[in-house]
Amino acid sequence: MPDQRLPAATFEELALPLFDQLYNFARWLTHEPTEAEDLVQETYAKALRGFSSFQAGTNFRAWMYRILRNSFLSSRTGLKTTVAFDEEDHEMLPTAESPTPETLFIDQATREIVQQALEELPVYFREILLLCEVEEMSYQEIAETLAIPPGTVMSRLSRARKALRKLLQQQLRGGKHGV
Amino acid sequence: MACEAWRDKLDAYVDGELTPAEARELSVHTRTCVECAADALERVQLKRSVAAAGKRYEPSAELRARILKSATAKPGKRMGWKWAIVAVPVLSVVILSMLVQSYYGRENARRQRVYSELADLHVATLASTTPVDVVSTDRHTVKPWFAGKIPFTFNLPELQGTEFTLLGGRVTYLAQTPGAQLIYQVRKHQISVFIFQDRGEETAALPSGPLKALSFNVENWTQNGLRYFVIGDVGPDDIQALSKLLRDAA
Numbered sequence: 033m034p035d036q037r038l039p040a041a042t043f044e045e046l047a048l049p050l051f052d053q054l055y056n057f058a059r060w061l062t063h064e065p066t067e068a069e070d071l072v073q074e075t076y077a078k079a080l081r082g083f084s085s086f087q088a089g090t091n092f093r094a095w096m097y098r099i100l101r102n103s104f105l106s107s108r109t110g111l112k113t114t115v116a117f118d119e120e121d122h123e124m125l126p127t128a129e130s131p132t133p134e135t136l137f138i139d140q141a142t143r144e145i146v147q148q149a150l151e152e153l154p155v156y157f158r159e160i161l162l163l164c165e166v167e168e169m170s171y172q173e174i175a176e177t178l179a180i181p182p183g184t185v186m187s188r189l190s191r192a193r194k195a196l197r198k199l200l201q202q203q204l205r206g207g208k209h210g211v
Numbered sequence: 212m213a214c215e216a217w218r219d220k221l222d223a224y225v226d227g228e229l230t231p232a233e234a235r236e237l238s239v240h241t242r243t244c245v246e247c248a249a250d251a252l253e254r255v256q257l258k259r260s261v262a263a264a265g266k267r268y269e270p271s272a273e274l275r276a277r278i279l280k281s282a283t284a285k286p287g288k289r290m291g292w293k294w295a296i297v298a299v300p301v302l303s304v305v306i307l308s309m310l311v312q313s314y315y316g317r318e319n320a321r322r323q324r325v326y327s328e329l330a331d332l333h334v335a336t337l338a339s340t341t342p343v344d345v346v347s348t349d350r351h352t353v354k355p356w357f358a359g360k361i362p363f364t365f366n367l368p369e370l371q372g373t374e375f376t377l378l379g380g381r382v383t384y385l386a387q388t389p390g391a392q393l394i395y396q397v398r399k400h401q402i403s404v405f406i407f408q409d410r411g412e413e414t415a416a417l418p419s420g421p422l423k424a425l426s427f428n429v430e431n432w433t434q435n436g437l438r439y440f441v442i443g444d445v446g447p448d449d450i451q452a453l454s455k456l457l458r459d460a461a
Contacts, residue, residue, distance in 0.1 A: 044282050051278055055270035069274050076278050146264035164226065165258050166265035171228050190222050193257060 043083050046092045047076060053167060054100055060162055061104045061155060071107065075100040094169070094176035101159065101177065149199040157192035164189055217247050225254045325385070326424035326442075332383055333403040333427070333442050336392060342401075343379030343394055353380045353393065361389045365406050365437060368460035374398065375453055395453060402443030402453060409438040421447055430454040434461045 054075060059068040078099050079086075086095055150158055163169045163177060174189075175182040217240055223229050224237050241248040336342045345356040350367035358364065360382050370377060376396045383392040383405065390407035419432040428450045430441045439461075441454050 047282055048279065051275065052270060055274070056266060056268045059268035060265070068268070069271070072270070072274065073277060073281070076281055080282060143260075143264045146260045147267060150261070150264060161261055162265050165261040168262075171223075171226070186223060186228075189226075193222065193254070196261070197257065 344381040368456035405440040
């Protein structure tokens with residue numbers, strides 16, 4: 033039963049405005065239109081069923097994204113991506129060389145280059161970047177969504193950006209050579 | 212603070228996650244430190260690029276319709292459930308009470324029919340010029356008289372020392388079932404005692420116990436497969452007293 037303090041239409045009111053963003057996020061996770069659609073649909077179904085357990089006053093958006101992400105991780109594609117998901121387990125990425133004005137290339141980088149780099153990132157880097165930059169979530173919201181401590185958000189985000197920068201530099205160099 | 216220390220905070224700075232005091236300090240630092248300023252700018256640009264690149268996929272109208280339907284239709288269903296949770300027990304109670312009522316209604320009608328008929332028999336007997344076919348105050352005469360006339364036998368009480376007198380007996384029928392009718396007298400009042408086999412559809416499962424029917428007092432019970440009815444215009448005490456004598460004798 034829905035929270036008695038909330039009017040009956042609240043789930044709709046809260047959940048429907050998130051639809052476009054959730055689909056975009058789902059698609060980035062799955063790479064697959066059909067899978068993304070299933071994932072969004074599953075998310076809404078689960079959220080509706082579990083709406084009673086949603087604590088009024090807590091972050092609804094983070095709650096929805098967490099459901100979507102958990103559904104994804106338990107899906108076939110998601111299970112494959114969780115290999116080496118452990119924070120401390122993966123090889124430390126080389127720290128990006130201290131940024132120089134040279135790295136301002138991003139100004140000229142096309143959307144496609146960034147998109148391709150994002151695609152190539154491991155899912156745990158991709159998702160945190162999307163939550164932070166696209167969804168403009170706070171560290172606290174990201175922590176709630178990913179179920180990790182806020183301190184981990186900062187370090188993972190930092191490593192994700194370094195990894196992205198590295199990929200972009202590689203691509204730019206490759207692109208330059210190619211042209 | 213050295214640039215190295217600030218560098219670690221640049222991400223939080225561009226993400227707007229520094230405390231206002233730290234943010235102010237870093238802001239002051241970037242005005243004098245070109246390297247940190249460039250770094251911060253680069254990070255902002257990276258953020259913007261990712262934000263732009265990340266907004267990439269549009270859901271289909273078909274999925275939108277499906278989600279809209281599922282998000283709006285389900286609460287209705289849930290209301291249906293809620294409705295059912297209340298309605299099912301209420302309906303059950305209503306239906307059950309209707310069944311009970313109609314059962315008791317039918318039972319009541321049946322009982323009324325039986326008592327009306329017994330009252331008729333009792334009154335008709337008293338009005339008859341020959342109320343009894345066997346005229347005897349002796350139970351040892353009355354009881355054998357019924358032999359061969361009704362398909363069962365019964366015992367009658369010794370009345371010595373009581374106010375009751377046996378006047379006689381006759382064969383009677385209730386719902387096409389033969390039985391014995393005995394007439395007793397107490398202080399000028401006549402009481403009929405009906406005895407039937409307890410298997411007739413009309414008498415079976417009638418609740419035992421005293422009651423008042425058509426202003427006659429009636430007692431009825433089942434004993435040894437026989438159904439006894441004691442009916443008369445006397446008070447319930449006399450009816451009960453005679454009933455007790457008959458019960459004890461049976």
